[in-house]
Amino acid sequence: MTLNLRGAYAIWKNEVMRMFRTAFGSILSPVITTSLYLVVFGAAIGSRMELPGGVEYGSFIVPGLLMLTLLTESTSNASFGIYMPKFTGAIYELLSAPVGVVETLVGFVGAAAAKSLILAAVILGTAALIIDYEIAHPVLAFFYILLVAATFSLLGFIIGLWANSFEKLQIVPLLILMPLTFLGGTFYSIDILPEPWRSVSLINPVVYLVNGLRWTFLGQSDFPIAVSLGATVAFLLICVGIIAWIFKTGWRLRE
Amino acid sequence: MAMSDVILDIRGLDKTYAGGVKALTNVDLQIRKGEIFALLGPNGAGKTTLIGSVCGMVRPTGGSIEVFGKDLSKSWKAIRQRVGLVPQELSFDMFDKVIRQVRYSRGMFGFPPDEARVEEVLKSLSLWDKRDVSIRELSGGMKRRVMIAKALAHEPELLFLDEPTAGVDVELRRDMWRQIDALRERGVTIILTTHYIEEAEEMADRVGVINKGQILLVDDKDSIMARLGRTEAHFTLEKPLAEVPATLTKYPLHLEGEGTCLVYRGGDGTGKGKREIADLAQQLVREGLTYTGLETRDSTLEDIFVDLVEDNQAKETVQ
Ligand SMILES: Nc1ncnc2c1ncn2[C@@H]1O[C@H](COP(=O)(O)OP(=O)(O)OP(=O)(O)O)[C@@H](O)[C@H]1O
Ligand SMILES: [Mg+2]
Numbered sequence: 001m002t003l004n005l006r007g008a009y010a011i012w013k014n015e016v017m018r019m020f021r022t023a024f025g026s027i028l029s030p031v032i033t034t035s036l037y038l039v040v041f042g043a044a045i046g047s048r049m050e051l052p053g054g055v056e057y058g059s060f061i062v063p064g065l066l067m068l069t070l071l072t073e074s075t076s077n078a079s080f081g082i083y084m085p086k087f088t089g090a091i092y093e094l095l096s097a098p099v100g101v102v103e104t105l106v107g108f109v110g111a112a113a114a115k116s117l118i119l120a121a122v123i124l125g126t127a128a129l130i131i132d133y134e135i136a137h138p139v140l141a142f143f144y145i146l147l148v149a150a151t152f153s154l155l156g157f158i159i160g161l162w163a164n165s166f167e168k169l170q171i172v173p174l175l176i177l178m179p180l181t182f183l184g185g186t187f188y189s190i191d192i193l194p195e196p197w198r199s200v201s202l203i204n205p206v207v208y209l210v211n212g213l214r215w216t217f218l219g220q221s222d223f224p225i226a227v228s229l230g231a232t233v234a235f236l237l238i239c240v241g242i243i244a245w246i247f248k249t250g251w252r253l254r255e
Numbered sequence: 256m257a258m259s260d261v262i263l264d265i266r267g268l269d270k271t272y273a274g275g276v277k278a279l280t281n282v283d284l285q286i287r288k289g290e291i292f293a294l295l296g297p298n299g300a301g302k303t304t305l306i307g308s309v310c311g312m313v314r315p316t317g318g319s320i321e322v323f324g325k326d327l328s329k330s331w332k333a334i335r336q337r338v339g340l341v342p343q344e345l346s347f348d349m350f351d352k353v354i355r356q357v358r359y360s361r362g363m364f365g366f367p368p369d370e371a372r373v374e375e376v377l378k379s380l381s382l383w384d385k386r387d388v389s390i391r392e393l394s395g396g397m398k399r400r401v402m403i404a405k406a407l408a409h410e411p412e413l414l415f416l417d418e419p420t421a422g423v424d425v426e427l428r429r430d431m432w433r434q435i436d437a438l439r440e441r442g443v444t445i446i447l448t449t450h451y452i453e454e455a456e457e458m459a460d461r462v463g464v465i466n467k468g469q470i471l472l473v474d475d476k477d478s479i480m481a482r483l484g485r486t487e488a489h490f491t492l493e494k495p496l497a498e499v500p501a502t503l504t505k506y507p508l509h510l511e512g513e514g515t516c517l518v519y520r521g522g523d524g525t526g527k528g529k530r531e532i533a534d535l536a537q538q539l540v541r542e543g544l545t546y547t548g549l550e551t552r553d554s555t556l557e558d559i560f561v562d563l564v565e566d567n568q569a570k571e572t573v574q
Contacts, residue, residue, distance in 0.1 A: 004332065010362025017355075018348065089346025093405070096310040096340045097363045098332040254314045
């Protein structure tokens with residue numbers, strides 16, 4: 001037996017069903033968040049913001065908002081997804097089943113990414129009700145969203161494996177991801193920052209993610225798309241590498 | 256034992272946990288196809304660690320494991336698809352429904368959906384009526400059945416049951432024993448762990464005794480029971496004796512407490528010990544040897560381990 005595709009699908013389906021057991025809350029919360037951000041930042045503050053290239057602030061922050069939700073939801077869903085079986089002991093079944101790295105990743109990371117895609121659609125739909133915006137490169141935007149969802153679901157998976165308490169599960173998103181997201185040009189262009197803060201921002205990976213997504217939406221951003229895309233793919237590969245190592249050594253999985 | 260009969264072949268298995276606990280030491284164990292094998296041992300003996308080494312929860316630090324004639328470290332995927340495990344602890348997504356968990360297990364092991372099979376498993380464990388109930392609403396015993404149903408969903412040829420009857424009432428325990436029998440009828444090889452001699456006696460074809468990470472002996476149930484099923488009786492005598500009276504030497508007796516306590520230690524797991532003690536009590540009365548107290552107890556696993564360990568040490572010193 002080489003690849004247990006049925007196993008991967010079973011895990012994926014189980015995860016998707018688990019996440020949508022609380023479907024109402026899962027969908028409602030990004031709808032509310034997006035609406036609030038758009039009304040407060042977009043409508044109230046946005047009218048006083050000047051942006052490079054004369055872009056409307058409302059359409060400027062849509063990709064930023066989308067990125068914010070993608071990062072937090074992908075990370076938390078994937079980390080929770082793999083942490084729960086460790087916590088309840090149900091991980092025994094995964095370990096005793098004919099499932100390896102690929103099946104586990106397709107299952108857990110695939111499910112978290114799928115949920116993120118659905119949320120992305122919900123957010124874009126909500127935003128469309130509040131403001132007018134256009135997507136310059138819709139196909140590229142879709143693939144970029146997919147890439148970001150997959151990358152941060154992988155990151156979440158690593159966090160979920162690493163965490164051995166609920167506290168640790170919360171700490172990475174709270175202490176690292178949130179600041180990086182807010183300081184990563186989600187709601188502003190880093191070109192408006194004074195030095196040295198602009199240069200400091202360049203080591204923040206989220207800057208490239210947001211700008212990549214923004215480029216697919218607006219056709220322009222702080223960096224060329226190739227730079228953003230390269231940084232995102234590099235981040236994805238680092239996550240895959242770490243996970244491959246985890247499965248090889250059994251770290252935090254097998255005693 | 257012909258090699259073709261061996262379904263699981265463990266050689267020189269060692270496990271030292273990260274913290275330094277040596278849970279298994281040079282374990283050799285061969286399981287025959289189609290048998291029910293009971294692994295008997297006290298808390299912390301290494302039973303769960305041994306099972307975990309085969310089923311993937313534990314990474315052994317030494318030794319080799321072959322299942323179905325294949326090396327586990329190489330052909331683990333093909334092997335795992337044919338092995339089932341019911342762990343000691345209840346562990347699953349408590350908020351899920353019974354039938355969905357069983358379907359999930361079947362899929363995870365790479366089998367196509369088969370509602371007839373799922374229904375059969377649930378019915379055989381009297382869970383069919385509860386199939387749409389959220390697992391957390393079930394009683395402990397029923398939850399344990401769900402664990403078994405999950406393990407049976409992919410029709411394993413080799414099944415591990417880690418303390419299947421822990422925390423289960425007498426009726427459910429008998430029910431469980433019947434289930435295990437039914438599985439044997441279908442040709443499933445079963446390895447179960449237990450603390451209870453009676454359970455090993457009721458269920459197993461062969462028994463292995465494990466203590467402190469070492470297999471002390473492996474033998475047919477009957478021979479083991481003869482060694483294990485001992486009864487002890489302490490008669491507190493009114494007047495101390497200098498030696499065991501000649502008329503009583505047919506019994507396995509000795510004196511303790513400066514002749515004030517007559518101790519019987521015998522039996523073979525068939526109830527012989529209890530019969531002999533009853534006979535002995537009557538004979539004491541007939542011979543006017545008055546006793547003021549009588550205490551009997553069946554030998555516990557601990558006694559047996561002490562015996563076995565002493566035996567082993569004795570053998571080692573002889574060699
Ligand atoms: N994850 C672990 N890390 C460190 N030590 C462990 C771990 N799991 C078990 N041990 C130790 O290994 C030894 C064997 O434990 P194991 O669980 O295999 O025993 P057991 O025979 O199954 O006991 P029980 O009958 O109580 O279930 C014990 O000393 C135990 O404390
Ligand atoms: Mg145990």
